[in-house]
Amino acid sequence: MSILEKILTLFRGAATEAGQAVVDRNATRILDQEIRDAQGDSLRAKEDLTRMMAQQKLASDKLDAKRAKKAEYESHIGRLLGQGDQALARDVAAKVAQLEGEIAAEEKTLTTTKAAVDKLHGSIKTADRRIDSLQQQVDQVKANESVLRAQSAISARHSGQNAKLRTALDSLERVKTQQAERAAQIEAADALALSDGDGDLEARLAAAGVTPGQVSADAVLARYQKTEVVQHPREQLEAPQGEGSPLPATHERAKV
Template identity: 50%
Template sequence: MNVWSKMLTALRGGANEVGEAVVDSQALRILDQEIRDSDVELRKSKEALAEIMAKQKLASDKVNKSAASIAEYEQYALKALDAGNETLAKEVAEKIANLEVEQASEREQAEGFAASVAQLRKAVTQAEGNIKRLKQQVDTVKATESVQKAQMAVAQRYGGSQAKLQTAVESLERIKQKQAERAAKMEASAELAATSAPDDSLEAKLRAAGIKADNASADSVLARLKDKSKA
């Protein structure tokens, strides 16, 4: 296979895939239309069945009417024979023969209509069952489609909320991290301040313990002045 043939095959394959995708996306709409078309054909079949049933009834009525006529003329023939009028009886017999021929034709026609009615009844019943099952399946598919769409919507909303929640958690963690860093810096600054003037800290501790007097206290100044006055 040369390059152009391969390219043509690839294009046909791509077109087929696109066509299948379009059909799949419109599957429910296509099914609904097919069901409507089937309903139309079923209605036409029922109308045809009604027409054939009407013709069958007319044909059966003709058969019954012919049978009644035959029975009537048979009585006439018998009466002619009883009267000794064989010529008239033969003429009546010819009439009966013609009626029997007509009756046979009408019976055959009626039987043909009856066979057609039986076949068409069976076909209509099967079609009704098939359409009913198809409608049930389509309803099930539609219900499943609705449920799945709802589930997808919930999943998408849940996914979005989860993403937002994750973002909020990450922001909270960053805030905590910054607070911890600030606290560590403040603690480090305090430690640095304490270590930068150890003597001042020690002096403060001694004065606080009462071990060392404050140089700038009033008592120390007054004591010093008294010592000077005595001298």
Template identity: 45%
Template sequence: MSLKKLWTALRGAANEGVEAVADTQAIRILDQEMREAKKELQACDESLTRIMAKRKLAQGKVDSLNADIETYTNHAIAASEKGDDALALECADKVGELEATLETEQSILESFQSSEKTLKSNISKAKTNVRRMEQQIEQVKATESVQKAQVAVSTRHMGANSKVKTALSSLDRIKEKQQQRSAELEVAEELANEENGSDLDAKLKAAGIKPGSSQKSGSDKLAQILAAKKAK
């Protein structure tokens, strides 16, 4: 391998290492961002609760002012019908004051209502985005874990295959050695037989001749027996 190719390979490996570290850090950063986002959403929920409480109080004031306006309006009409113009005018002045106050309180109420509506919408969108991001992060983590497990299993499998191949090679070598040893033992036995004459006996036996045998044929034996009788 040339120095240029070696340097390229080393640089590629280094880049992969840097990217792996960056990816790990990216997941950690996203986890931290999610924790901070949840805290912010919790703070938003608390703010929304306070705004809703204030809106409720403002609504109560507006409802109370409307009720008072209606009451004093009726009083003004009743006083006017009875001919008490002074009392009717006083009631009318009270209605005017209440309406001015109502205008202010209504403006405050509408401001709270608008803020509440906007905040609810923004919080809802933020929570949806956080849930979506959490789902993606969990999916990435799960996929990473599964792929690591697959790599581990694949590595073990490859290692196991390598070990099996090594074991089979060793087994073949053992068989070859055993065959070689068997052949050597057979040759040694043949040499020993040759030294003891056993090899010659085996050749005579194969030829139908009993080595070292002095046994005579039946006719020869019968002649020997008859000859011995005559001699007596």
């Protein structure tokens, strides 16, 4: 195969694929148009059937008239033979023979027409049933397509919302990380400031209660203990004491 033939084959293949893609994208439109075409054909077939049925009726009426005329002529033949008019009876018999030939031919034609009418009528009914079934299937396909479009839209919106939420969560995590880094930097700066100056020493002196203006917990506790020791012996002095009773050692310490 030459290069030109391969290129032409490639173009034909691309055209086929493009055409198939167009058909797939417009499948429902094509089905709708095919249904309309089938309905148009069915309508024309019904019109033809109507004409054929009209012709059948006319042929049947004409055949009935000839049958009636034949019966009438046959009755004339009997009377003429009874009167002895042989010649006229013969002419009437010839007319009856002509009518019988026409009736036979028309009966054959009418039978053929009736068969054609019945066949066409059955074909139209079958075609209508198929058209109705196809229309129902197309309607179902359209409904399914609508549902799929709605589901796709919802899914797309849901995916978009999830993406936005993920972006927001990522931003929140970055903000938290930045805040944690800033807090750590501040703590490190405070620790560095204390280690460089007298801040750490002053804090330890304040905790020991030796810094002016600062009172330790031990100092406060000692003051309360001294007050309690002083007040308790006074209560003992006010109570009656026996002669020669020595003063309590705690009172002596308080007066010193």
